[in-house]
Amino acid sequence: MSAGVQSVRGMNDVLPADAALWQTLDQAVGQVFAAYGYRQIRLPLLERTELFKRAVGEVTDIVEKEMYSFEDRGGDNVSLRPEGTAGCVRAGIENGLLYNQTQKLWYGGPMFRYERPQKGRYRQFHQYGVEAFGLTGPDVDAEQIAMCARLWRLLGLSGLRLEINSLGTSAERLAYREKLVAYFEANQDQLDADSQRRLNSNPMRILDSKNPDLAELNANAPSLLEQLGDESQAHFDGLRARLDNLNIEYSVNPRLVRGLDYYTRTVFEWLTSDLGAQDAVCSGGRFDGLVEMLGGSATPAVGFAMGVERLVALMAQQSVALSDDCPQVYIVHQGEPAQQAALILSEKLRDELPALRLSIHHGGGSFKSQFKRADKSGAAYALVIGDEEAANDSAQLKPLRTQEEQTTTPQNKLGAHLRTLLDL
Numbered sequence: 001m002s003a004g005v006q007s008v009r010g011m012n013d014v015l016p017a018d019a020a021l022w023q024t025l026d027q028a029v030g031q032v033f034a035a036y037g038y039r040q041i042r043l044p045l046l047e048r049t050e051l052f053k054r055a056v057g058e059v060t061d062i063v064e065k066e067m068y069s070f071e072d073r074g075g076d077n078v079s080l081r082p083e084g085t086a087g088c089v090r091a092g093i094e095n096g097l098l099y100n101q102t103q104k105l106w107y108g109g110p111m112f113r114y115e116r117p118q119k120g121r122y123r124q125f126h127q128y129g130v131e132a133f134g135l136t137g138p139d140v141d142a143e144q145i146a147m148c149a150r151l152w153r154l155l156g157l158s159g160l161r162l163e164i165n166s167l168g169t170s171a172e173r174l175a176y177r178e179k180l181v182a183y184f185e186a187n188q189d190q191l192d193a194d195s196q197r198r199l200n201s202n203p204m205r206i207l208d209s210k211n212p213d214l215a216e217l218n219a220n221a222p223s224l225l226e227q228l229g230d231e232s233q234a235h236f237d238g239l240r241a242r243l244d245n246l247n248i249e250y251s252v253n254p255r256l257v258r259g260l261d262y263y264t265r266t267v268f269e270w271l272t273s274d275l276g277a278q279d280a281v282c283s284g285g286r287f288d289g290l291v292e293m294l295g296g297s298a299t300p301a302v303g304f305a306m307g308v309e310r311l312v313a314l315m316a317q318q319s320v321a322l323s324d325d326c327p328q329v330y331i332v333h334q335g336e337p338a339q340q341a342a343l344i345l346s347e348k349l350r351d352e353l354p355a356l357r358l359s360i361h362h363g364g365g366s367f368k369s370q371f372k373r374a375d376k377s378g379a380a381y382a383l384v385i386g387d388e389e390a391a392n393d394s395a396q397l398k399p400l401r402t403q404e405e406q407t408t409t410p411q412n413k414l415g416a417h418l419r420t421l422l423d424l
Contacts, residue, residue: 010115010123020322021312025155029108029128032151036143038104038130043087045110049077055086055262055294057202066113080112084129085262085287085303086294092133093296100297102134108308120278120310130284131303133291138235141266141286141302142242148270148282148304149248155311156320160281162248164268165256166236168228170289173264176227177203183221190217207255210277223254235265258283262290266302274317275310282306326378327359328422330400332370333385341390345383345411352415355424375400380422383414 007013014022033040049069056062068080081087084107092098092105108128115121130147132140145162152160167173180203184191191199195206195214207218228236243250250268258267267285275281284304291299329349333342346360359377361370367384374382384396384406395414398406409417418424 008123010117012122012124018312020325021315021320022308023325024320024322025308025311025315026108028151028154029106032147032154033106033130035150036104036147038106038132041088041091041105041107043081043084043091043107043109045081045112046078047081047087047090049079051086051090051294052079052082055089055290056083057262061205062113066115068112068114082111082113084109084111084127084305085131085290088129088131088303089291089294089296089301093291093294098133098291098296098299100134102132104130104132106130118278120275120307120313122309126308127305128308129303129305131301133299133301135302136288136300138238138242138266141239141268142246144284144302144304145243145248145250145268146246148306149246152270155315157311157314157318159274159318160270160272162243162250162268162270163253163256164239164243164250164266165253166225166228166232166265167257167263167267167285168224168232169264172227172229172232173204173224176222176224179222179227180204180206187217190214204257208257218255221255225252225254232265239266258285262287262293264288268304270306272314274314278310280307281310281314325357327357328379329356329358329381329383329418330374330377330379331358331360331383331385331395332367332374333361333390334367334370335387335390337390338385338387341393342383342385345385345395345414348411349415349418353419353424356418356422381418 053063062082067082072078097103110124110126112124184199192211198205256267263285265286269280270282271279272281282304286302288300331342333339342360380401382398382400384398389395393411394408395411396406396408
């Protein structure tokens with residue numbers, strides 16, 4: 001027998017058994033982001049390739065090696081989005097959301113990068129992104145970090161640690177780059193092939209190398225924090241003071257850089273030791289020059305992105321309580337009149353109790369086989385309708401998880417009874 005068509009490498013299915021974790025995260029994200037005044041924006045998966053070349057940087061790994069780019073039938077060069085910030089800025093400029101305004105926006109969905117698939121790193125991956133525009137002070141930087149901390153608490157996640165740094169302004173970073181290049185050129189024989197390639201294109205990324213052989217070399221490299229001017233230093237000090245006031249623990253990591261060219265001043269990462277090499281679950285920072293770079297007016301901005309797959313893996317590892325997607329009530333029935341009565345009753349109950357999770361049996365079968373299906377569904381109660389119940393507009397309510405007695409209830413009182421039993 002020939003093999004069936006399989007999924008594309010690095011693009012994974014989320015099966016029903018795993019979807020409950022995603023749903024739990026979805027609900028928590030929506031709740032927390034709304035609590036801080038962020039509104040959702042929905043962005044296209046496909047953008048013009050030029051957007052990412054201008055925003056992310058032509059000499060970054062993302063643009064050079066990882067984007068899914070092609071020419072469409074109209075002759076335009078387009079790419080599946082590898083990250084969300086550039087598209088969010090493009091949408092803000094194009095739709096007049098940013099000029100002389102403040103905006104607090106969030107989005108979510110799949111991103112695409114042609115990387116070597118491994119645990120926690122996929123070619124189609126999902127992110128939630130948060131962006132605030134028009135706000136200059138370190139207070140909004142601190143608020144976004146506090147928002148992340150609140151999400152971790154709501155989910156019941158533990159052991160996440162925060163690292164922060166400042167990349168300064170473009171001018172400060174340029175002066176630092178000269179010192180960094182000089183340092184690495186003096187030690188060029190210690191650089192691996194990837195770092196040799198980055199030396200003249202994006203030398204700060206050498207500091208982010210995962211090669212343990214470079215750890216000592218990078219530890220002794222010049223620090224960007226020593227190059228900060230007065231305003232950048234005041235901004236970083238202001239961020240640290242606010243985090244201290246909020247009792248949010250952090251460490252300053254002068255080697256923390258970001259892989260995208262548009263970051264300025266604040267950068268931060270939330271890390272875990274529970275997922276092996278893929279330890280960053282949330283990364284962000286300030287990108288004050290990006291809106292102007294993409295054709296808008298100069299607009300300060302700060303944001304972050306969190307990796308859904310990594311957070312879900314962490315939730316599973318730490319046994320986070322799931323949103324319950326099992327039915328609470330499962331209707332079993334036998335006979336044509338009972339089947340019709342069960343269908344009518346199921347719709348009435350959904351009208352009366354919008355929060356009720358209810359399944360009705362389909363496909364016939366004996367009561368015994370239907371009860372097996374009801375038990376397997378995870379429902380707390382089975383509603384039983386036979387010919388007699390169909391004739392007198394009643395139903396039997398059978399507990400499936402406790403030793404309570406089975407009772408008979410008029411159908412017109414079932415809604416009130418279930419509301420009390422299930423605390424709906």
